[in-house]
Amino acid sequence: MGVVTLHRLLAATAAAPLAALTISCSSPGSESPPPRPDLTQVTESMFVGASAIPDSSAWDFTGAVLNPDGNYPYTDQADPPECTPLASGLPHGLKGAADWTMWPTDDPDANMPKQTFTVLIAVPMEKPDLQGLRDLLRKCGTFHADELTSTVSPPLQHPGLPDSAVAWRQVSKGPFGSNGTEIVGLSRGLYVEVYTWRTDGADTSPADMDILVNLFNEQVSKLEAA
Numbered sequence: 619m620g621v622v623t624l625h626r627l628l629a630a631t632a633a634a635p636l637a638a639l640t641i642s643c644s645s646p647g648s649e650s651p652p653p654r655p656d657l658t659q660v661t662e663s664m665f666v667g668a669s670a671i672p673d674s675s676a677w678d679f680t681g682a683v684l685n686p687d688g689n690y691p692y693t694d695q696a697d698p699p700e701c702t703p704l705a706s707g708l709p710h711g712l713k714g715a716a717d718w719t720m721w722p723t724d725d726p727d728a729n730m731p732k733q734t735f736t737v738l739i740a741v742p743m744e745k746p747d748l749q750g751l752r753d754l755l756r757k758c759g760t761f762h763a764d765e766l767t768s769t770v771s772p773p774l775q776h777p778g779l780p781d782s783a784v785a786w787r788q789v790s791k792g793p794f795g796s797n798g799t800e801i802v803g804l805s806r807g808l809y810v811e812v813y814t815w816r817t818d819g820a821d822t823s824p825a826d827m828d829i830l831v832n833l834f835n836e837q838v839s840k841l842e843a844a
Contacts, residue, residue, distance in 0.1 A: 656807025657844065660684060660714045660739050664844060666836050668718070671735055671829050677718040684714040696763035704754060704770060704788075705763035710809055713740035722818070730794070730817050735829065737837050738811040746804065748784060755786050766792035774799070778831045780838075785830075787822060797821055801834045805841040812837065 657664075661684075668679040696705040718735040722728045752773050760769045771787040779785055783803040790796055798815035799822040812834045814826055822830075 654806055654842065657841065658741065658807070660712050660741060660808065662714065664739055664841060665714065665716045665737060666833070666840055670737075670833055670836050671718055674718070677720055677735075680717045680719070682714045682716045684712070686712050696761045698758075698761060701754065701758040701761035702763070703751075704758055705761065705768070710740040710742050713738060713809075715739075732818050733814060733816045733826075735814045735833065736812065737833060738809075738813075739837070739841070740809040740811075742804075742807075742809045746802070746809065748782070751784050751802070755784075766790045766795065774827075776827050776831050778828075778835060780835070783834060799827065799830060801830055803834065803838065805838045806844070808841060810834065810837055810841070 662682040665682040668674045668677075668681075671677065696702040715736055715738045719731045720733045722732045755770050756772050758770055760767065762768075768788055768790040774785040774787060776785065779801070780803065783801050785799065785801040787797075787799045789798075794817075796815045796817045797820065798813055800811060800813040802809070802811045804810065812830055814822060814830055816822070
């Protein structure tokens with residue numbers, strides 16, 4: 619999906635890493651602690667900082683910016699219609715995002731970044747369906763919405779990526795087309811998404827994917843410890 623529609627995917631269906639209460643069969647007093655309670659607010663202190671990605675000094679970092687108004691689907695319908703959730707996403711309430719931006723070095727006046735990494739945390743308005751998202755990615759392949767033709771990959775696997783998360787690659791052609799990769803999940807009831815987008819035509823590299831997975835894991839770890 620194009621850069622102009624980046625934030626339309628910020629509430630896309632997500633994975634759900636739910637903590638489980640396990641019953642110990644060993645000695646008394648060795649039971650696992652109960653799961654931490656769900657969080658119902660998003661605050662600036664919940665976000666990872668600029669150093670969460672390597673060589674952070676080479677990027678323009680924008681710390682957490684909160685949006686109390688939430689986000690609602692912009693796209694009425696994709697073609698085919700069953701792919702609409704990938705185009706417009708599910709609605710969510712209070713959200714915040716932090717960004718790392720790389721600008722073209724050969725064009726100081728450029729108004730479009732070469733690449734971005736973004737962390738988004740939001741309060742979901744409905745529980746995301748992890749398996750449903752995986753099925754949709756396998757089914758949709760290519761769809762049309764908002765003057766863009768987008769192609770999505772099946773769910774991706776990568777070293778360090780939790781089984782509870784869903785990752786996929788998306789290439790959008792049309793006005794402000796771009797290449798991107800996203801990882802989505804839930805942590806303590808909050809929706810977590812990290813993504814990287816490029817506007818220079820390059821695909822997400824293995825090194826970029828390493829950064830993305832580490833960024834997701836660091837953000838989830840910080841929420842679990844909050």
